[in-house]
Amino acid sequence: MNQYTPAPIQSDQPSHLMPTYGRQQIAFVRGRGSYLYTEDGTEYLDALTGIAVCGLGHAHPVIADAIAEQAHTLIHTSNIFEIPWQTAAAQKLAEVSGMDEIFFSNSGAESNEGAIKIARKYGNDRGIHNGKIIVADHSFHGRTIATLSATGNKKVQAGFEPLVDSFLRVPYGDVAAIAQLASERDDIVAIFVEPIQGEGGVNTAPQGFHYLEQLRELCDQHNWLLMLDEVQTGNGRTGKYFAYQHTTIKPDVLTTAKGLGNGFPIGAVMVAGPAVGVLAAGNHGSTYGGTALGSRVVYTVIDTILKENAVENAAQIGQYLVEQFTARLAHLNVTVRGFGMMIGIELPKDCAELVAIARDTKQLIINVTAGHVVRLLPPLNMTQQQADDLLDRLVPVIQDFLK
Ligand SMILES: Cc1ncc(COP(=O)(O)O)c(C=O)c1O
The missing domain is CATH 3.90.1150.10 (Aspartate Aminotransferase, domain 1)
Known part of the structure; x- marks a missing residue:
């Protein structure tokens, strides 16, 4: 045992970790x-x-102090009680995102699961059963069964078939392909894309952020939800608080995670406009989503991003x-x-x-x-x-x- 690691790494001992990651042979302590x-x-x-x-950055003193102080005060009760830090974090996140209602989850994939559930429920509420969500080639939305089905990467999907059959795929940036789908089908309920594709190669659409404005127009025309995955692009990453703020439009559903907790695992799915009220009491939940500790971290991260x-x-x-x-x-x-x-x-x-x-x-x-x-x-x-x-x-x- 030393200051930074639990025990010397015994290279002759078998590892008990599932070999799901191609890890580099280096450890930062x-x-x-x-x-x-x-x-x-x-x-x-x-x-x-x-x-x-x-x-x-790493070990930011303001974030570290907030975590330590809250850990010494109260980490978790349950979402069956009021959680003042969660209410405060939602207020802050609503201010920087422009969205109306927020559900806290624990990861990017889980936030996107929330978005997919909202799209399904939005369809079902309108009599569209097995509603389809338009997604893009080379996208990445996560590793759960629904989010890997939405992901545009065969390697992520291989071996996990059957996939969730809710997704229609188009080339990223290609609005004509979406207009074509709209003319052929009446079961589409949403479009779900990343404003810049991260895992796919830092891809911007050929028309830049104007793509999002074109998608907004299509969604308005057809009463679809515009859902943006800002798990990677959110929280200041692209030089706006959320990447969609490079445009004049607003999404109906916005997901984020990653930078939201600066390393503390927390995510959020946010709604505005027609997506407000789609999820009602009993429709969604998470034991850990928005604990006092996680929420205080979100509050402090946003506050610090703004102050600095x-x-x-x-x-x-x-x-x-x-x-x-x-x-x-x-x-x-x-x-x-x-x-x-x-x-x-x-x-x-x-x-x-x-x-x-x-x-x-x-x-x-x-x-x-x-x-x-x-x-x-x-x-x-x-x-x-x-x-x-x-x-x-x-x-x-x-x-x-x-x-
Ligand atoms: C755009 C996007 N969506 C979703 C995810 C999945 O997030 P998580 O790994 O927190 O589940 C990622 C992770 O890289 C991502 O970049």
């Missing part, structure tokens, strides 16, 4: 702001933040990073895209090995998604100096790789 540390004290610059989770102007910082530093990567990697046949602190650098070939190269030669934590897209999800509050450091570490790695 401590974090601070934009940095992670191994047990021997080696410092790594973290441009991934636990896959878009720790937007305020972290969203504005993400927009500004993110734009700087995109401009600098674009300039420094010019002539290398790469495409740099993204908004705020959600950045993808698409390379002309598969590049999964860059994760280990950046980690072991530059002490830099990055991710590669969709095979050939370097994905960067740094803390929202990254400083200019840290952004320059990130550029200085990563640019030569990519240059060498493409030489």
Whole structure:
């Protein structure tokens, strides 16, 4: 036993963990702001933040204090009682999201399950049984049976058939394909997309955020719900509190998780307009959703993001990073895209090995998604100096790789 780990890792002992993850052979035992540390004290610059989770960086003192104080006061009662911190967290989240009603869950997939249930119930309430939800190619919505069925990735679905048959799939950005479906069927109840596809490769629609406005128009025309998955893009990640705020429209259903708890597991499904009132007493629930502890974390995270102007910082530093990567990697046949602190650098070939190269030669934590897209999800509050450091570490790695 030492300060950071429960026991020395015994490499000769069999692991009792299910082998569901392809893990890197490195363990971080401590974090601070934009940095992670191994047990021997080696410092790594973290441009991934636990896959878009720790937007305020690691071990943020205000969040840590709130967790400790609430843990010493009251962690959990039950949703059969009033939970003042949950009411307060909902108020804060309603202010930053513009949504009307909120249900707290524990993860992104669970928030999306809530959205799918809302779409089903919305259909059934209108006499549309087995209502269909339009989803996109290359989307990612989670690993539960319903959310993996919604996900546009065969690898995620393989072996778990039969899939939930509620989803109709179209190419991301293709509104004509949706209009075509609308002309053929009368059982559609909702559209469900990510404003920027995260796992799919940091994909923006060819028409940019105007896509969301086009989807809003189609939903209004046909009385469908517009449901946005902002599990990854929410909580300031793209330089707006929610990515849909880059547009003039508002969704009917909005889901989030990840950055909502800065590492504490909590999610939310939010409703507005025609989706309000669809779920009534007894229709949905969760033992852990919105505990006093989780809710206080949400309240404190939102409050801190606002007080520290972290969203504005993400927009500004993110734009700087995109401009600098674009300039420094010019002539290398790469495409740099993204908004705020959600950045993808698409390379002309598969590049999964860059994760280990950046980690072991530059002490830099990055991710590669969709095979050939370097994905960067740094803390929202990254400083200019840290952004320059990130550029200085990563640019030569990519240059060498493409030489
Ligand atoms: C857009 C999106 N939706 C849903 C999920 C699933 O979230 P969770 O892993 O918390 O269930 C993710 C996770 O990467 C995501 O990026």
